[in-house]
Amino acid sequence: MNDGERYATVSGPRQLRWAEDAPVDLPAPDGVVVDITYTGICGTDVHGWTDGHMLPPAVFGHEWTGTIRAVGDGVTGLAVGQRVVGGVGPACGRCRQCVAGHARQCDTVFAEANGVDAAAPAHGAFATRVRVAARRVLPVPDGITDVEAALVEPATVTFHAVRRVGMELGSVAVVQGAGPIGLLTAQHARNAGAGRIIVSEPSEARRAAAQRLGFTDVVAPDGLAPLLQDVTGGLGADVLFECAGVASLLQPSAELVRRGGVLALLGFPLTPSTVSYGDWQSRELTVIGSLAYNHEDFVGTMRAIAQGRIDVAALHTGTIGLSDLDGMLAELDSGRSTHAKVLVDPRA
Secondary structure (H helix, E strand, O other), X not given: OOOOEEEEEEEXXXXXXXXXXXXXXXXXXXXXXXXXXXEEOOHHHHXXXXXXXXXXXXXXXXXXXXXXXXXXXXXXXXXXXXXXXEOOOOOOOXXXXXXXXXXXXXXXXXXXXXXOOOOOOOOOOOEOEEEXXXXXXXXXXXXXXXXXXXXXXXXXXXXXXXXXXXXXXXXXXXXXXXXXXXXHHHHHHHHOOOOEEEEEOOOHHHHHHHHHOOOOEEEOHHHHHHHHHHHHOOOOEXXXXXXXXXXXXXXXXXXXXXXXXXXXXXXXXXXXXXXXXXXXXXXXXXXXXXXXXXXXXXXXXXXXXXOOOOOOHHHEEEEEEHHHHHXXXXXXXXXXXXXXXXXXXXXX
């Protein structure tokens, strides 16, 4: 491969457009150029590829790590050769949310997380190189491997969700779905002090992955209600983390939560859901939606990885080259893949 910049974008339903530009090392004054080491394939990437138009260009390939190639003249605290992950900047202090005192809901950070801010890169990191604003990269601690760094972003999504819930110590928590998001959520919930964690997952391979991570209460969906009945004496879960993103599961999931408990929504359904408003109201459920993350969530996640408090490398089940991306997206969309998290190595 020459030193040009090669990258993939979605051009239509199940279609990729490949482009190769001449190498340009000059970043914006407040930006950096990063050589990509690995990019993780996310369920969002798969949905965006199958749909053909739902994702902003910067989001297709948003789980990435790399090495800084060039630094803009106005950038401080970053250096050429430094390992970084893609993320979001600190609260801006200027948007309506920040000015109103709601810095955790900063509009600038939310736009960055969704790839729609004014400085969003022209394409994501299914690429050999990306140019991004310096505020969007975070240095990788020495104790984190490149593979672990490539998994920081999904681990941060789940860190953010568990942090938002703020569960009480000793809580009975249910994690519904044991894909990458569910397995990471379960680990963060364990760190957050859950007293007992039940993982529900239809796939035998994913149930085995949960057990390898040290979770013992791992069941198929039809075994969840009986086990929860036994564990809680019929009371229900203190917290249920819905990580499957299946619209039809929303009301049945809520019914597994005790009166006054918490339903936390991480999975993102692509179709409307039907729920019982009266049920949620009469049982005084707290429903917490979670999307993306804040800058401080990245910092906390990398600390947890560096200290061995969560195992992200266990989710890595394969590495492919850029030229294999189309085929892997099709495999992951088929529902028959045994992969958990696949990384793309643009050097392969």
